[in-house]
Amino acid sequence: MKFLRMRPGHGEVLLTEGDPDVQEDEERLVEEFRRQLDEGMWAAVPTHAPGSGRRQAVMIHGYDEIPSGADRVIFFPRASGG
Amino acid sequence: MLLTVLALTLVALALALPTLWRELSALRRRRAKLRIRPERRSIADPGKDRRAEARARELLRSCVNDEEWGMYRDLGFIRVRGATPGYSYLIYPNKPVVAYVPETGRLLNEYCVEFPDMSGAITGSRLPGSDDVLAKWMALTGDEHRLIHTANMHLPGRQVDPGRVRRDLWRLAQWERERSSARS
Numbered sequence: 001m002k003f004l005r006m007r008p009g010h011g012e013v014l015l016t017e018g019d020p021d022v023q024e025d026e027e028r029l030v031e032e033f034r035r036q037l038d039e040g041m042w043a044a045v046p047t048h049a050p051g052s053g054r055r056q057a058v059m060i061h062g063y064d065e066i067p068s069g070a071d072r073v074i075f076f077p078r079a080s081g082g
Numbered sequence: 083m084l085l086t087v088l089a090l091t092l093v094a095l096a097l098a099l100p101t102l103w104r105e106l107s108a109l110r111r112r113r114a115k116l117r118i119r120p121e122r123r124s125i126a127d128p129g130k131d132r133r134a135e136a137r138a139r140e141l142l143r144s145c146v147n148d149e150e151w152g153m154y155r156d157l158g159f160i161r162v163r164g165a166t167p168g169y170s171y172l173i174y175p176n177k178p179v180v181a182y183v184p185e186t187g188r189l190l191n192e193y194c195v196e197f198p199d200m201s202g203a204i205t206g207s208r209l210p211g212s213d214d215v216l217a218k219w220m221a222l223t224g225d226e227h228r229l230i231h232t233a234n235m236h237l238p239g240r241q242v243d244p245g246r247v248r249r250d251l252w253r254l255a256q257w258e259r260e261r262s263s264a265r266s
Contacts, residue, residue: 004141006138006141006197006199006209006213006216006217007199007209008199008207008208008209008210009130009131009134009210010134010137011133011134011135011136011137011138011141011210011213012137012138012141012213039201040200040201042221044220044221044224046144046145046146046220053147054147055145055146055147055150055223056223056224057145057219057220057221057223057224058224059220059221059224059225059228074141074145074216074220076197076209076213076216076217076220077197077198077199077200077207077209077217078197079195079196079197079217079221079228079229079232079233080195080196080197080198080232081194081195081196081232081233081234082178082194082195082196082233082234
């Protein structure tokens with residue numbers, strides 16, 4: 001699983017990656033996930049809508065909410081009124 | 083004797099004054115040049131934004147479906163159907179999200195929303211256009227309610243020209259017709 005983050009002037013950057021089934025990797029992923037949320041990021045996983053060709057995102061509020069089998073989590077800055 | 087020494091010193095100073103003045107001016111010019119040099123070094127890489135946008139487009143392409151990607155590539159925006167039937171949204175890069183009624187084409191609101199990344203504020207906080215579109219797409223399809231309540235709501239026409247939106251809706255209808263006829 002990869003953690004990507006959108007950055008101004010860069011596009012996405014790879015924050016970290018690892019196998020959630022390996023304890024050492026999972027600890028690193030959990031730590032990075034918390035750090036990103038602490039920095040004010042939102043997290044989402046792009047998925048297929050069940051039963052259709054439509055795609056959608058699932059907003060993730062905690063590491064445990066990441067759908068099993070997800071290959072990436074995208075972090076992006078929190079929305080604010082423009 | 084003392085007066086002679088004083089007089090000679092004054093004469094020497096008077097003779098050296100033009101030379102001192104020239105040296106001082108040269109020193110000032112050198113310092114001014116040094117002050118300019120760092121600015122020259124900080125000229126932005128002209129390809130940086132283009133590379134960032136290219137990366138953002140690839141990420142967007144990998145997240146949305148073929149229809150949405152084609153729409154963005156050909157028309158420059160993505161239409162997202164709202165969770166509530168009868169509502170749809172047009173997502174433009176770095177512009178407000180426009181809500182409308184798909185059946186009638188009636189424009190409802192503009193939702194002004196940004197995704198400022200303040201952690202890298204030195205280099206600017208604005209995402210590349212395609213990242214901005216993807217952020218809106220993820221926020222809308224993932225939690226429409228939260229995004230709409232976070233945004234500042236305005237009547238149509240505040241930032242996006244309603245004439246342009248109507249033209250875009252017409253272009254979208256044409257595009258969908260061509261796409262469906264190409265399939266059949």
